[in-house]
Structures are given as C-alpha cells and as structure tokens.
Amino acid sequence: MIALDSKTPTPPVIELEDVHKVYRVGTELVHALRGVSLTIRENEYVAIMGSSGSGKSTLMNILGCLDIPTEGRYRLRGRDVSRMSQSKLADVRGRQIGFVFQAFELLPRTTALKNVELPLTYSRTRHRRNKAIDALRRVHLLDRAHHHPNQLSGGQKQRVAIARALAQAPDIILADEPTGNLDSATGDEIMAIFDSLHAEGQTIIIVTHEDHVASRCRRVLKLMDGRVVRDAINPVEPPPLSNVPLAVPKAPTEAVMV
Ligand code: ADP
Numbered sequence: 001m002i003a004l005d006s007k008t009p010t011p012p013v014i015e016l017e018d019v020h021k022v023y024r025v026g027t028e029l030v031h032a033l034r035g036v037s038l039t040i041r042e043n044e045y046v047a048i049m050g051s052s053g054s055g056k057s058t059l060m061n062i063l064g065c066l067d068i069p070t071e072g073r074y075r076l077r078g079r080d081v082s083r084m085s086q087s088k089l090a091d092v093r094g095r096q097i098g099f100v101f102q103a104f105e106l107l108p109r110t111t112a113l114k115n116v117e118l119p120l121t122y123s124r125t126r127h128r129r130n131k132a133i134d135a136l137r138r139v140h141l142l143d144r145a146h147h148h149p150n151q152l153s154g155g156q157k158q159r160v161a162i163a164r165a166l167a168q169a170p171d172i173i174l175a176d177e178p179t180g181n182l183d184s185a186t187g188d189e190i191m192a193i194f195d196s197l198h199a200e201g202q203t204i205i206i207v208t209h210e211d212h213v214a215s216r217c218r219r220v221l222k223l224m225d226g227r228v229v230r231d232a233i234n235p236v237e238p239p240p241l242s243n244v245p246l247a248v249p250k251a252p253t254e255a256v257m258v
C-alpha cells in the first residue's frame, strides 16, 4: 500500500477481508458482495463507482456499520465490527461514522444549527453547541445557522448535512451520491468542501457515478457484480476551484449564540 499524500503510510481506518454479503429473497440467494478485500487509510479520499446493482450500497451499508457481512471480516480502526449486535453497531455508527446522503435528509422544522447538533445529543457528546457551530463554520454556513431547511438552497442544505456528519469528528465520512440532487456548479461547490476537508486530514469515501466527482478523489474503486474490479490512484490532484474559498473564514462565535 502506498501513502497517498505523505511519505509514510497513514494508519488503516478500514480493513475488509474477503467480505461477502448474501441476501435471501424468498427462496433465492442474491450475492451482493463476492469477496471484497480492501484497506482504506487515514486521510484517504476515495470514490466508489460501479453500475446499478454492482454492490455499492451494500458495501456502503457495511462500511457504515448499518449492516454486517455474511462472511468475512471488517475491522474499523482495528476493532472487529463484523459480528456486532445492532445496538453496538448503532453506537459505533454514532461515534465513528458521518453520513451524507443524496437527498440531504435534514429535519424540516429544525434550524441548521439544531440539525447539526441533534446527533451529538444521541451520542451524549459534550460541548455540543460549540461543536455544531464549528462544523457549520467549516462548511462556510455559519451565517445560516438559524435558517430552516426550506430557507436554504440545495447546496446549502447539503453543506448543513456535511456539517452534521463532521460535528463529532468521525473516523470516516461516507457520502452516497452527495451531488446527485444538485446542478453541476453546486455539485462542484460541494466537492470543494470535501476537497478542503480532505486537506484538513479527514478520511472521505464517496459513492458516485459521475466521472467529474470521482476525478476529484485521490483513489477510485470500481465495483462490478459484487467485486472490486479496479482500484486506481488518480495521477494528479485537480486544482481547487478558483471561485470557492478553501481557507475557512474565521467568524466570531458570538454571532450565532441563541
Ligand atoms: P448498487 O448500490 O450498486 O446499485 P446494491 O448494493 O444496492 O447495488 O445491490 C447489489 C445487489 O444486491 C443487487 O442485485 C440488488 O438487487 C441486491 N440487493 C441489495 N439490497 C438487497 C436487499 N435488501 N435484499 C435483497 N437483495 C438486495
């Protein structure tokens, strides 16, 4: 395994060993994953591609501790999570995984700030308000902290969702088609946010079928029929978009105190 952005390899975050997933549908067995072995290290920036039915969602569900493999092993930060009970998995998920979805999945009658803060309540994280404010700042949305989702554009909603994923400093951010509901300019804005989080050290995995999204990631995995058929490093890091600030502006915290 080569180091992506430094000379020494970063520690592994995800280690999959010969992972299989078989669904039973009536009397029929569906082999959604057929032996996936994979290591993803800290600060990697990975795209997962593949046509419909190739196993992307199944793999994301396992990586995100929403489901467990039928066979094989999954170690997350060195800890075997492949045979955990649902309640233990939920705990791991709450603390270690940040999810970003295609359709944002924000609570409608809740401010941006509360949307970001709420998951921290479930995991009983301390200093919730400050962490939520900090996460909104990192996606350049502090000035919208008290807006409701219906007062935000699609791109702003997705930034709130990214802030929510970030707030508890997860080991990985898993994003399933995060630009799928956005026009291409807004999609680029969202990718610029992921680029800046990657530059800050975050480990990011994005499922996408868009080449221009995958080309911004550093590593591209391709699934076909439940197997990884391609695992490639993008040769050059694409230049940042000139119209989106990569440095996170510092805004006074007092401005959003309720
Ligand atoms: P993708 O996200 O790449 O479209 P999926 O992981 O959703 O692929 O699906 C992979 C295969 O597993 C498909 O054949 C799909 O029909 C099947 N599959 C996915 N989820 C389930 C499920 N919950 N029950 C039965 N079969 C499923």
Ligand code: MG
Pocket (backbone or CB within 6 Å): 053, 056, 057, 058
């Ligand atoms: Mg899918």
